[in-house]
Amino acid sequence: MLLIKNGCIVTDEGVFKRDILVEGQRIKMIADKIDDQECEIIDASGKMVLPGFVDMHCHLRDPGYEYKEDIYTGTRSAAKGGFTIVACMPNTDPVIDSKAMIEYIKAKSRTDGVIDVLPIGAITRRLEGKRLTDMGELKEHGAVAVSDDGFSVSNSMIMQNALLYAKTFGLPVISHCEDTQLTSEGLINLGRDSTFFGMMGISKAAEEIMVARDVILAENTGASVHIAHVSTEGSVDIIRRAKQRGVHVTCETAPHYFSLDSSYARDFNTDAKVNPPLREKSDIDAIKKGLREGVIDVIATDHAPHSEDEKNIEFQLAKPGMVGFETAVPVALTELLHKNMLDWTDILNKFYCNPCKILNLKCDGISTQAVADIIIIDPEYRYEIKTEEFVSKSKNSPYQGYKAKGRILYTINKGRIIVRDGELDREVI
Amino acid sequence: MKYMRKDLLGLRELTFEEIDYILSTAELMKYILLQDVKKTPHLNGKSIVSIFYENSTRTKLSFDLAAKYLSATSCSISVSSSSVNKGETLIDTGKTVDAMAADVVIIRHPFSGAPHIMAKNVEASVINAGDGVNEHPTQALLDMFTIKEEKGTLNGIKVAVVGDILHSRVARSNIWGLTKMGAQVRVAAPATFLPPDIEDMGVSVYYDTDSAIKDVDVVMGLRIQRERQKEGFIGSAYEYYRYYGINQDRLKLCKKDALVMHPGPVNRAVEIDSKVLSSENSMVDQQVTNGVAVRMALLYLLTRKGSRKDVIN
Ligand SMILES: [Zn+2]
Secondary structure (H helix, E strand, O other): OEEEEEEEEEEOOEEEEEEEEEEOOEEEEEEOOOOOOOOEEEEOOOOEEEEOEEEEEEOOOOOOOOOOOOHHHHHHHHHHOOEEEEEEOOOOOOOOOOHHHHHHHHHHHHHHOOOEEEEEEOOEHHHOOOOEOOHHHHHHHOOOEEEOOOOOOOOHHHHHHHHHHHHHOOOOEEEOOOOHHHHOOOOEEOOHHHHHOOOOEEOHHHHHHHHHHHHHHHHHHOOOEEEOOOOOHHHHHHHHHHHHHOOOEEEEEOHHHHHOOHHHHHHHOHHHOOOOOOOOHHHHHHHHHHHHHOOOOEEOOOEOOOOHHHHOOOOOOOOOOEOOHHHHHHHHHHHHHOOOOOOHHHHHHHHHHHHHHHOOOOOOOOOOOOEOOEEEEEEEEEEEOOHHHOOOOOOOOOOOOOEEEEEEEEEEEOOEEEEEOOEEOHHHO | OOOOOOOEOOOOOOOHHHHHHHHHHHHHHHHHHOOOOOOOOOOOOOEEEEEEOOOOHHHHHHHHHHHHHOOOEEEEEEOOHHHHHOOOOHHHHHHHHHHOOOOEEEEEEOOOOHHHHHHHHOOOEEEEEEEOOOEOHHHHHHHHHHHHHHHOOOOOOEEEEEOOOOOOHHHHHHHHHHHHOOOEEEEEOOHHHOOOOHHHHOEEEEOOHHHHHOOOOEEEEOOOOOHHHHOOOOOOHHHHHHHHOEOHHHHHHOOOOOEEEOOOOOOEOOOEOHHHHOOOOEOHHHHHHHHHHHHHHHHHHHHOOOOHHHOOO
16 A cells, blocks of 8 residues: 655646555545555655656667667656656567567566556558558557658558558557658758758758648548647647647647757757757747647657667767657656646646547546556756666767756556656666 | 867858968968978878768868878878768777877768767867868868958958859858858859858858859859759759859959859859850969868868877867
8 A cells, every 4th residue: 555645636627635545556545634554655745646647659669679778678767757658659670560569569568667568550561651550450459559650651542541441440540740752861950050050951841741641631531640749830830720620630749849949959969860850949939839729739758769879970870869758747847837838737638638538548547446657746856857867778868967847756657666756666676 | 379179170160260370371381382392391290091981082182282291191091981871980980090190080071060070089180071061161261262362351352152052061161261251252043052041141142143243252153963953953054054154244243353263173064164264263273272282281280289189179
């Protein structure tokens, strides 16, 4: 048994000060005051208590790239960041495009993981953009969505069929939007920084054209689509207007798209090389506005670990992506909550309710009889992000030295304490 | 004693004073270059290694001669750019050369920023001999040297740069350098060849060559890669020449004694008309000569501080 006392519980109706009693894997009781029991007591005075967050877009690199991350380290890194459920993208080696691979992820997560891992299957076999996967079978074995993330499904006919076929089985389709012909040799956002630093640019249109296409396909077919990592003002506008017309479109952004601009990639800093690239101040403002207005449903980490050897090289050769689990929540709290762009209920929606809804997961929050996936956040804790302290196997992050306000103190998965006082519990290391 | 950095990576980060210092040192080197016996002991006991990941006969030769005239031990290696993707890392190559006690590493690379990552990882001074579409600082320095030599100053000089600005490291370095030295720079190109916000580098932008070169002191052509036609950046070399080629009629729009410059090799009748090229206005040969002087100056400045470990950064 575990008793969490005096915490402020965040719900979709507001914030309430309550005590929580956990027994086994579930929440047994929630009340104004629960008398001390013969059990571990966590004093959560002045802290926020929320359901464990759900990251619907991450790369665990397992199997095939375990030198970057694996399910053992990835789930610990996620737990440290406040996530109790993560959905991992299928661009592994082999690709997660078969029931065998879905089973592999599930099995490895049971043995090595400390939180729940939900596999995302591929839209097309081997992510080649040509033949659809057996989506029915993927779903049956536990895929929560399909995506060719990392690649755009460039053939519009294939994408249309993917939306319809996935709809048949009730599988969400997560689209990586990129017109790769327009991206061409681009390395960073096309704009002042690409001009000044002599790198070929990636235009915003390369993303927006595909967002527009997918929205049109969703509208014409009546299927739904989820747009991954929205990074531009134009994409937010397209999605806003589509939502107003009633198109079944949802979308996510990642913390770096509302906190870092393309200047971080100056001087060929490969830690800031991501796809889509970091954009401009006006895009950051539009992303924040989109989050506040509910156009952007979800904040996902797009956790994309890479080894030092893949980053400490020429910018052109460096792999795109940054580690995200351990910075996502602190950055969101610092940039959005503390700057009054979002309140606690919004944070709950972006990191929990909306990803649950999109992935068709139970969304019980902190309630009696719910599974005890709980996180406790100290919203006032100020600290400087140090990448060498990451639990992730990889350290590629431009947030080194970032001044954060807000920290995950506890992550509890099914009643088990994974993170205690901000560090991994000794039992799970 | 003037401040000198460990490396020469680009003109973006250099100050007016640093550029001025390099240009005046090059004057001395040009004097040496004009002697019957060119050998001087300035770089005696110093070693210079050039690593070229991209072909460039003239830049390589220019650096090589510059090193040899100053009595340095110099070697150059060519690495085919296809092997760049085959796991030979740039840093490893740099460290190897560093371990052999090279004082200066000269690097030409198809990727922007490659010399910068090399510089961060080696003790030797690194000279950028052209990186991707980013910078070609020694070319710009020799261009500026040539202009200053002919016109006496760079301050207030009007320069038109015509051609593929987007893909041109020569243009970028020249814009950084010339604007810092007080020149007025105009660029002229079809919109497909103009990167966004180029005005913010301090230049004025023209689609129309005639207006761009009106009354300028210098007109600089850039090399047009033939592939750009296939890639859809321009209609044809013929049309390019018609609108952007520097011919005799256009030359009349410039100041009478305007200099015609080009980093070479020239596509005749695409960028510059043959008659213009052989006219008195053409600086193309002087540019080549001055290239050696400028490179001698840089090698001298970068190696001057006794042991390579003492170089200030
Ligand atoms: Zn993606």
